[in-house]
Amino acid sequence: MRHVVEKQFIVGTKPLSEPVVLILMSLATEPRHGYALLKDVEKLSDGRVQLSTGTLYGAIRRLLEDEWIERFEQEDTSRDKQAYRLTARGRAQLRSELARLRHLVHAATTRLRLGGA
Amino acid sequence: MRIIHFYRASLWLYPKDFREQFCEEMFSVFEQRAGELFANGRSAPIALVVAELTGIVRGAYIMWMAKILPKNRNTSRSDTDSPTNAPLTIAEIAKQRDAAIQSMVAAIAAHDFINARRYSDDEIRLKTFIHDLQNKASAGHITIA
Known part of the structure; x- marks a missing residue:
């Protein structure tokens, strides 16, 4: 009897940039258009990160190409108020990034505790 | 020349396909942002203008590079990443x-x-x-x- 086993492997991925993490976080709750995204990113980062429109739409284009986000059709969507929402793939990437950050925080906390003793 | 017109003109730095996809949205977002500042009784601060124009120049450069060198395009991962890491x-x-x-x-x-x-x-x-x-x-x- 022949057994066919399909193996799935994940190649180690690099960290996401902070603007990308914040954009994904912002879209994790609901679809948003550009201006709402800018405001939410500012709020999520306590005003520390203020994206320019160039940075925002550069990131949006890459995220669309990678299929981490998608255009979200609303009834009243005009060309200049296009909304975006997170895809399942984007959600998985965000979860993976958060797991990486949690691991990093845990490791750093442990080291600081040991060093501070 | 008002700053909004200057902003719109600077969007021509982007490649045509990017302009067609995003420039109306970008202009709308910039207009809202500037409008918010005017509503608060302030003129657009120099910091906003500098940040926006720098963002456009940098973004346009990246888009042109991605167009010219498609194999080396940036992904959503950090700059050192490559598409083969997907x-x-x-x-x-x-x-x-x-x-x-x-x-x-x-x-x-x-x-x-x-x-x-x-x-x-x-x-x-x-x-x-x-x-x-x-x-x-x-x-x-x-x-x-």
């Missing part, structure tokens, strides 16, 4: 290999011997990638689940 399954690799072989067979059938090499550029990249992957797996750097 998760690939065995099935996807096999599909890419089969497609390369099919393309070679089709080229031979069409007597197009220039393109009938055993390995296409994609196939060579794929073989290099698999070789690298095997090395990483044997060194325990990647997880096979």
Whole structure:
């Protein structure tokens, strides 16, 4: 009897940039258009990160190409108020990034505790 | 020239396909942002203008580079990342290999011997990638689940 086993492997991925993490976080709750995204990113980062429109739409284009986000059709969507929402793939990437950050925080906390003793 | 007009003019730095997709949205967002500042009784601060124009120049440069050098385009991962770091399954690799072989067979059938090499550029990249992957797996750097 022949057994066919399909193996799935994940190649180690690099960290996401902070603007990308914040954009994904912002879209994790609901679809948003550009201006709402800018405001939410500012709020999520306590005003520390203020994206320019160039940075925002550069990131949006890459995220669309990678299929981490998608255009979200609303009834009243005009060309200049296009909304975006997170895809399942984007959600998985965000979860993976958060797991990486949690691991990093845990490791750093442990080291600081040991060093501070 | 008002700053809004100057902003709109600066969007012409982007490649045409990007302009068609995003420039109306970008202009709308900038207008709202500037409008918010005016509503608060302030003129657009110099910091906003400088940040926006720098963002456009930098963004346009990246878009042109991505257009000129498609293989080296930036992904959503950090700058040092490459598209080959995207998760690939065995099935996807096999599909890419089969497609390369099919393309070679089709080229031979069409007597197009220039393109009938055993390995296409994609196939060579794929073989290099698999070789690298095997090395990483044997060194325990990647997880096979």
